[in-house]
Amino acid sequence: MEWWSAALAFVGAGLGSTVSWVVARRDIAQREAAARADVGQRIEQSNLEEWGRRFTAALAGVSSESTRQRALSRVLLVQLGQSDLATAEEKQLVLAVLDAGARIDGDGEDVTRFRAGMLVDEVVYVEDTEDDPDSEGGAP
Amino acid sequence: MKDKHVVKVTRDQIQSARALIDFAGGEDKVDPVIVKIAHALRPSASQSRAS
Numbered sequence: 001m002e003w004w005s006a007a008l009a010f011v012g013a014g015l016g017s018t019v020s021w022v023v024a025r026r027d028i029a030q031r032e033a034a035a036r037a038d039v040g041q042r043i044e045q046s047n048l049e050e051w052g053r054r055f056t057a058a059l060a061g062v063s064s065e066s067t068r069q070r071a072l073s074r075v076l077l078v079q080l081g082q083s084d085l086a087t088a089e090e091k092q093l094v095l096a097v098l099d100a101g102a103r104i105d106g107d108g109e110d111v112t113r114f115r116a117g118m119l120v121d122e123v124v125y126v127e128d129t130e131d132d133p134d135s136e137g138g139a140p
Numbered sequence: 141m142k143d144k145h146v147v148k149v150t151r152d153q154i155q156s157a158r159a160l161i162d163f164a165g166g167e168d169k170v171d172p173v174i175v176k177i178a179h180a181l182r183p184s185a186s187q188s189r190a191s
Contacts, residue, residue, distance in 0.1 A: 062156075070152060074159045081163055094163060099170075101156030102177050111147050112173045120145040125180040128148035 051085040062101060074098070149180050 058080055061073025080086060081094035103112045114120070157178035161167050167175045 067152070071155060074155060078159050078163045095160065098156050098160035098163060099174065102153050102160055102174050105148075105153060106150055111149060111153070112177075114145070118145075120143045122144045123176070124144055124146050125149050125176045126146055127154060127180045127182050128150050129183055 048085055051080060051083060055080050055086075055090065059097065062097060074101070149177050153177055154180050 054076065058073045058076040061069050062077060064070050064073065077094055077097065081091050086094075103110045105111050111125075114123075154177060157174045160174055161170055161178055164170045167178075
């Protein structure tokens with residue numbers, strides 16, 4: 001009978017250590033998965049923050065005094081708006097800013113709104129080149 | 141005789157209109173007025189067309 005108890009003790013110890021090894025492995029795997037998810041979330045958060053900084057800069061840039069900066073900011077705004085990071089609300093904001101930029105002239109007037117009672121058959125939009133040095137007859 | 145109303149737009153407005161069309165995904169996705177602004181005539185072209 002003594003060898004049975006010894007064998008059972010041996011098998012029990014082996015089983016116990018196997019179970020604890022399996023549990024430990026599972027715990028390590030769960031921690032690794034959690035760590036990977038955490039890193040992924042941090043990267044995503046970091047990307048979102050960087051996107052937000054660039055988006056804010058682009059929005060500020062479209063009203064810059066510099067023609068070049070305004071043009072570059074518009075390009076940036078379109079690119080950021082097309083990014084997967086942009087929400088539907090932010091895409092609407094891009095549309096609204098570009099729409100207003102197209103309609104509002106340098107004096108803050110909406111050129112697409114005409115005076116009430118104004119009857120015209122055709123509206124022709126012409127580029128204002130008075131301040132454009134590249135235009136014909138402009139400053140050298 | 142047709143009444144023609146000429147509206148002057150800046151280069152910024154034209155570029156914004158073009159960017160809006162690009163962003164929206166085509167000229168059919170925006171207000172036709174925006175398309176007109178995007179295709180605003182250069183003064184020399186408009187003068188030759190008017191004559």
